[in-house]
Each structure stands twice: as C-alpha cells, then as structure tokens.
Amino acid sequence: MPIAKTFTSSIVACLLAIFVSWSSTCTAAEPSDFLTHGNLHPVFRASNPPGMVGSARLMGQGPVVGYYQPVAITGPGSAHFALPAKGRMTASKPRLEAGFLIGSVYRFQITQIPGAIGVELFPTIEVIDRTYPPQHLATQYPIEVQLDEEDFLAAIDGQMVTRVIYLEDPQTAIPSVQTASTNRPFEVSEFQDPLAVADHYGRPVAIVRIGSLKPPSAAALLPEFFFDYPTWAPFPNTPSNHVPSEFEEQP
Amino acid sequence: MKRIVTHLSLFATTAILATGCVPVRHNLPSEQRMMEVGPGVGGPGPGVLGGPNPASAAMRGAVSVPQSLAMAASEPARGSVGDGEIGLVNFMQTAPPAAEGMAAVNATPPTLQVTFGNPDGMQVRYDATGSGGFDSEALVVPARQNFPQGGLYRIKLTSIPNREGVELYPTIELAYANPRTGAYLAHNSVPIQFTEEDFDQVLTGNFVTKVIYLPDPAFQGPALAGIDTLVSTRLDPGVDPIVEADRRGSILAIIRLGDKDVEMAGAGSDTVASMMAPRVAGLPAPYAPAMTDGCGNCQTAPMAAAPMPGVPVLQYAPHMSGTQMGGPGAGKLPLGQRGGLRKHAMRNHSAVNLP
The missing domain is CATH 1.20.5 (Single alpha-helices involved in coiled-coils or other helix-helix interfaces)
Structure with a gap:
C-alpha cells in the first residue's frame, strides 16, 4: 500500500x-x-498601377525617402537604353546606369532590339525598395536588371511582361556565383503574382513592366506618358552616362 | 522526508526533460515580418500602412525631390571614385511646356491608347475639334491614337477593304482605368479590330457589340496572356456581352457597331447637340461620358450638403458602401414598409482580387 x-x-x-x-x-x-503563407491577403500585386507599391514603401520604415537607388539595366545583344532628360532622350547605351528615386516610375527607351531592329519599346521601372551596399560602394553594386529578348518579342507581340527583381534571402539563396552575365530568371504561371513569388524567395526591390505603348504625338500628353519626368541621377564619372550638352542643368 | 526528496527529484528531472534544458530566446521577428501590417495581411513586397492613391504616386516622388536633394547628392556619390559630384537630371524639371506646374499636369486628362489593327488600309476619322463632324486627319489602319479615358466617341470608318462605298459609324466607349487595369493601360494599347464577320453582321441589319476586357486570372487561359474580346454575335442568345465581360474581368472598351448613317440629313445625329470640346487639342472629343464605371471619381468623397433653414440635418453620415442596404432615411428603405430591393450587384475594382 x-x-x-x-x-x-x-x-x-x-x-x-x-x-x-x-x-x-x-x-x-x-x-x-493559424494562417499559412498562401492564405495571406496580399495588399499589393505586380498588376497594380505603376508607382503604387513604391509609394507605399515610402511610408514604411527605413531610410528610403529621397534615396537614389543605383540601378543598371542591360539587355541582349545590341539593345540600347536611354532615359528622358528635359523632354528628350539621352544618348542610348547598352548599359543604362542611373540612380532612381524609390517610389517614382521611370519610363525608358529601348532601341536596336535584336530581331526587331527599328522597333522601339518604352517600358517602365519602379524601384520599390533599396539595397544596403557597403559604404562608398553604392554604384559598384547596383540593382542589376537584365532583360531578355523573349521579353521584348512578347511585348512587341502585344503582351505585357512584368519582371520583378528581388534580393535573395541569404538563408535560402542558391549558393552559386551570380554575375552580370549569369541571369537566372524563372517564369511564373498566369495564376501567380510575380510580386508574391518574389516576396516568397526574397525581398523585391524593383518592378519592370514592358509593353508596346508608344509615346503620344501630342506634347501635352508627354508628362503623363513619362510619369512627370521624375528626377534621376546619373552615375558620377561615367562617360557613357554623360548627359548631352543641350540637357545640361542651368545654374 | 525521503518521499519529499523523491518527489522533488522527480519534479526537477521531469522539468529538465520537458524543457530540454535549452534557454528560451525571445528574438524579434525578422525584418520582413516586422514590415508587414499584421496577421492575415501579408506581403508581397514591403510593408504598408495603407493603400496609397495611385494617381498621386508619381506626384509623391516629385514632391520628395527637394527635401532629398542632400541625400541624393550624398548617397550615390559615396560610391563615386572621383570628385563625388552628382548631377540630377529632370530636377526642377522643365521639359515640355505643359509640364511646368501642377496646374498644367492636372489639366491633362488621363488618356488611353487605342490601336486600330484590322482590316489593313481602312481609314478612321474622329471629331478632333468638338464641332460634331469627323474633321480629323484620316488614320490608316494599322494606326494608333490616344483617347481621353471615360468618354464615348463616335468614329467614321471608310475605305473598308472589299466593301467600297460602305461607311460605318461605330461608337467606342472607353472606361476609366482602375487598380486592375492601370498597369496594363500604362504599358499597352487597347486593340480594336473589325473582322469580316462584323461587317457582314452589320450590313445584314444586325447590331454588333464588342467588349474588350482584361480578364481576371481565373478566366485567363494559358494561351491568352493578354486581353480578351467578347462579341455579341458569338454568344448565346440572351447573354449580355457587357455583363459577361464584367463578370470575367475589367472592361476596357465597348464597341457598338450598326448601320446607321449619322451624317444623313435629318438622321437625328447625336453628335451635334451634346458635343464637348476636346480638352487637349488634336485628341478625339467625346460626345458623352462613358457609362462604364471605373475609378474616375473614386477618390472624391461625397460632399455634405450645406445646412438650409427649415431642412433637418441628417444625424448620420452618408455611407460610402456600394449597397443601398442599411442605414435608415431617405433614398433607402422607407421606414415602416417592406423593402423592395431584391438584387444588388457589387463589382470589385479594387487592387485585391477576390475570385
């Protein structure tokens, strides 16, 4: 007992x-x-109007307001890129390097497209977040935007191509060296939101939307077409980014 | 005493085994998680404090330029190797005359680009001065033209291939851009095409309605990675193409094509009396506002009526929901009577897709 x-x-x-x-x-x-990742209700999608996601980021945390995020845009083959400066396009170059304001939408010009010489495209880029490169090395580590020939041909065909650039999550990133020449984009289905997919794999930093819209002939519509010409900053000491003399800023 | 010691030892052993003897660390959530609004409302993208006004997105960037000039000169210049000076392009921008000042920007209506793609060689004319005629220069298909959003336009089709002497006057109703169609309309044009079948239907006395819409992902087939068109003559009898297109996605444009000659004397043309002058020279002038809804006036809150002597002031605020249900008072359900509302349709034109 x-x-x-x-x-x-x-x-x-x-x-x-x-x-x-x-x-x-x-x-x-x-x-x-109690909610799985797929059950979240996304506030923003890649199909939102340009500028919507980026301007919301300005209301978030971090030193993003007024920061000119360095971005480098490259394309296949002979593709050249140019930005508007005071109502005209700068000299086109195969690698476009500039600092873009977060939250603003920049429309740039693509010429000399491989397989469609003579056709011009005017896609937009929206920087929705910034990177934090080592000090004094911001322009050496820009956001690399690499566009494909398939993107151009699809846009010329009348489709709309949305490309979301994201910073990989260091915990889940594929351990392979990624350089400017090694581009590893992957396509998502039409039922998936590319912004959501990019958000799943890392931190989205930019959205590039490519269509076949042409500039309007009426001069009064050009500010709307170019999103009111937001300010951009060319990389310093880069001869290829030199703004033509007629575009020089007046003192 | 032995029992107490035994119990205490058992208690301690079990506690150590249960906790695993691992110190509990209370770390903050990840930065990505901290930036989200809260439970149930997650990404994608950066955290948000609320949906911004899409129309002011570009404006917001422009406003932030002056106060960011110092950062602009410092941050990217840190990466520079040389003198560190950086020149801002488009700062205090001046380029086209219409871009100077907010008033000029606001005076320009939002436009939509239309591509007339078929049949080749057909000529399209529109009213460019607001006079009620078709006094524009002829657009030879394929051609593009910008139209202000939210208008009803009448165009004139001439030189139709294989149909000499036939002149048709279809109308084009363009919807406003909404959060679902804004990105598409900012990068692509709306293709408007007329087929041989359309002309055959019209010339035999039928009325053709074509609805061009941007389908929702649930209605977007793998082969149709773009917009879709519904034609009334291809649908089952009784199916309204506008209702069907609105169910499948967001309507971009509605084309109505008949054989009425609006330029015939005494035809009762509707293009004379209600003609409105174009807001931008050279752009087509609408003769009526579009009936398709959109977000053209979504940002305007309902205005409260000014108090008038002898008129009681409402003690409740006017509701902004789309339904007429709820909220007593005039214009809704009369008190003491049975409600007669049997159906109310609500359309989701927000950025959130609710399939």
Whole structure:
C-alpha cells in the first residue's frame, strides 16, 4: 500500500512538473500562426498601377525617402537604353546606369532590339525598395536588371511582361556565383503574382513592366506618358552616362 | 522526508526533460515580418500602412525631390571614385511646356491608347475639334491614337477593304482605368479590330457589340496572356456581352457597331447637340461620358450638403458602401414598409482580387 501511494504521488508530481514546465515555456500564439503563407491577403500585386507599391514603401520604415537607388539595366545583344532628360532622350547605351528615386516610375527607351531592329519599346521601372551596399560602394553594386529578348518579342507581340527583381534571402539563396552575365530568371504561371513569388524567395526591390505603348504625338500628353519626368541621377564619372550638352542643368 | 526528496527529484528531472534544458530566446521577428501590417495581411513586397492613391504616386516622388536633394547628392556619390559630384537630371524639371506646374499636369486628362489593327488600309476619322463632324486627319489602319479615358466617341470608318462605298459609324466607349487595369493601360494599347464577320453582321441589319476586357486570372487561359474580346454575335442568345465581360474581368472598351448613317440629313445625329470640346487639342472629343464605371471619381468623397433653414440635418453620415442596404432615411428603405430591393450587384475594382 505504501508503494502504491508513493507511485500515485510520483505520477501526480510528474504531471505537475510537465504542466509547470509547459506553462513556463509556451508563448502566446499569434493570430498569424493559424494562417499559412498562401492564405495571406496580399495588399499589393505586380498588376497594380505603376508607382503604387513604391509609394507605399515610402511610408514604411527605413531610410528610403529621397534615396537614389543605383540601378543598371542591360539587355541582349545590341539593345540600347536611354532615359528622358528635359523632354528628350539621352544618348542610348547598352548599359543604362542611373540612380532612381524609390517610389517614382521611370519610363525608358529601348532601341536596336535584336530581331526587331527599328522597333522601339518604352517600358517602365519602379524601384520599390533599396539595397544596403557597403559604404562608398553604392554604384559598384547596383540593382542589376537584365532583360531578355523573349521579353521584348512578347511585348512587341502585344503582351505585357512584368519582371520583378528581388534580393535573395541569404538563408535560402542558391549558393552559386551570380554575375552580370549569369541571369537566372524563372517564369511564373498566369495564376501567380510575380510580386508574391518574389516576396516568397526574397525581398523585391524593383518592378519592370514592358509593353508596346508608344509615346503620344501630342506634347501635352508627354508628362503623363513619362510619369512627370521624375528626377534621376546619373552615375558620377561615367562617360557613357554623360548627359548631352543641350540637357545640361542651368545654374 | 525521503518521499519529499523523491518527489522533488522527480519534479526537477521531469522539468529538465520537458524543457530540454535549452534557454528560451525571445528574438524579434525578422525584418520582413516586422514590415508587414499584421496577421492575415501579408506581403508581397514591403510593408504598408495603407493603400496609397495611385494617381498621386508619381506626384509623391516629385514632391520628395527637394527635401532629398542632400541625400541624393550624398548617397550615390559615396560610391563615386572621383570628385563625388552628382548631377540630377529632370530636377526642377522643365521639359515640355505643359509640364511646368501642377496646374498644367492636372489639366491633362488621363488618356488611353487605342490601336486600330484590322482590316489593313481602312481609314478612321474622329471629331478632333468638338464641332460634331469627323474633321480629323484620316488614320490608316494599322494606326494608333490616344483617347481621353471615360468618354464615348463616335468614329467614321471608310475605305473598308472589299466593301467600297460602305461607311460605318461605330461608337467606342472607353472606361476609366482602375487598380486592375492601370498597369496594363500604362504599358499597352487597347486593340480594336473589325473582322469580316462584323461587317457582314452589320450590313445584314444586325447590331454588333464588342467588349474588350482584361480578364481576371481565373478566366485567363494559358494561351491568352493578354486581353480578351467578347462579341455579341458569338454568344448565346440572351447573354449580355457587357455583363459577361464584367463578370470575367475589367472592361476596357465597348464597341457598338450598326448601320446607321449619322451624317444623313435629318438622321437625328447625336453628335451635334451634346458635343464637348476636346480638352487637349488634336485628341478625339467625346460626345458623352462613358457609362462604364471605373475609378474616375473614386477618390472624391461625397460632399455634405450645406445646412438650409427649415431642412433637418441628417444625424448620420452618408455611407460610402456600394449597397443601398442599411442605414435608415431617405433614398433607402422607407421606414415602416417592406423593402423592395431584391438584387444588388457589387463589382470589385479594387487592387485585391477576390475570385
């Protein structure tokens, strides 16, 4: 009988110990714990009007307001790129390097498209977040935007191509060296939002939308077409980014 | 005493086993998670504090330029190797005359680019001065033309291939851009095409309605990675192409094509009396506002009526929901009577897709 009593007391003590230890280690459950990743309700999508996602980022945290994020745009073959400056296009070059304001939308020009010489495209780029490169090395580590010939041909065909550039999550990034020449884009299905997919794999930093819209002939419509000509900053000491003399800023 | 010691040892052993003897660390959530609004409202993209006004997105960037000039000169210049000076392009921008000042920007209506793609060689004319005629220069298909959004336009089709002498006057109704169609309309044109079947239907006395819409992902087939068109003559009898297109996505344009000659004397043309002058010279002038809804006036809140003597002031605020249900008072359900509302349709033109 004493043995049975001791055994019962031991069981009670064990249960009590388990309860105490469990109550001391558990934390309050967050409501989001009951939602899977796919059940989140996205506020923004890549199909939102240009400027919507980036301007929302300006209301978020971090030093993003007024920051000119260095961006480098390259394309296949002989493709050249140019930016508007005071109502005219700068000299086109195969690698476009400039600092873009976060939240603003920049429309640039693509010429000398491989396979469609003579055709011009006017896609847009929207920088929705910034990078944090080492100090004094911002322009050496720009956001690399590499466009494909397939993108151009699809846009010329009348489709709309949305390309989301994201910064890989260092915990899940593929451990391979990525240079400017190694581009690893992947396509998403029409049922997926590219912004959501990019957000799943990392941190989206820019959205490039390519269509076949042409500049309007009426001069009064050009500011709307170019999104009111937001300010951009050419990379310093880069001869290829030199703004033509007629575009020089007046003192 | 032995029993107490035994119990205490058992208690301690079980506690250590249960906790794993691992110290509990309370770390902050990841930065990505901290930037999200809260549970149930996640990405994609950066955290948000609320949906911004799409129309002011570009404006916001422009406004932030002056206060960011110092950062602009410092941040990218840090990466420079040389003198570090950086020249801002388009700063205090001046380029086209119409771009100077907010008033000029606001005076320009949002436009939509239309591509007349078929049949080749057909000529398209429109009213360019607001006079009620078709006094524009002829557009030879394929051609593009910008139209202000939210208008009803009448065009004139001439030189139709294989149909000499036939002149048709279809109307084009263009919807306003909304959060679902804004990105598409900012990068692509709306293709308007007339087929031989359309002309055959019209010339035999039928009325053709074509609805061009941007389908929702649920209605977008793998082979149709773009917009789609519904034609009334290809649908089952009784199916309204406008209703069907609105169910499948967001309407971009509605084309109505008949055989009425609006330039015939005494034809009762509707292009004379209600003609409005074009807001931008050279752009087509609408003769009526579009009936398709959009977000053209979504940003304007309902204005409260000014108090008038003898008129009681409403003690409740006017609701902004789309439904007429709820909220007593005039214009809704009369108190003490049975409600007669049997159906109310709500269309989701927001950025959030609710299939």
